[in-house]
Amino acid sequence: MDFQDKEIIPGEILPVVIIGNGPSGICLSYLLSGRTPYLSPEVSHPNPLLSSKLGEQPHLSLLEQDLEYLCEGLEGRSSNPVAVLFDSLLLPDSDFGLDHSSPLDWRYEPERSVPHLVLGRGPAGGRLARYGGLHANAQSG
Incomplete structure (x- = not known):
């Protein structure tokens, strides 16, 4: 539809x-x-493992990627691995009081x-x- x-x-x-x-x-x-998260080409994630995984398919939106794979090895306050991933992408290392830029590039795609x-x-x-x-x-x- x-x-x-x-x-x-x-x-x-x-x-x-x-x-x-x-x-x-x-x-x-x-x-x-219709707002869709993509990896920004200008910003890398401070977690080297996650940054490497994100760089494997930078042309795909995060909604089209293997979230289970991206979540592997991440730790956070939630028991939901996707929530931990999302928090880590929106506010990298904020649980440690650090202020890193988000590697997300939000694009408006009205067809979505x-x-x-x-x-x-x-x-x-x-x-x-x-x-x-x-x-x-x-x-x-």
């Missing part, structure tokens, strides 16, 4: 509903909006967009919205 440039009509059934407007819901909404709705109890960001600043950043995407 082609959703590109599709106008949403009130009362129409949406193909995707995201339950929860915390960080994961916001991220999924961003991806469903899927109409969707995000439902949540409070402001965007879930519990993280209490820390300030996230609400404005989450809506500027």
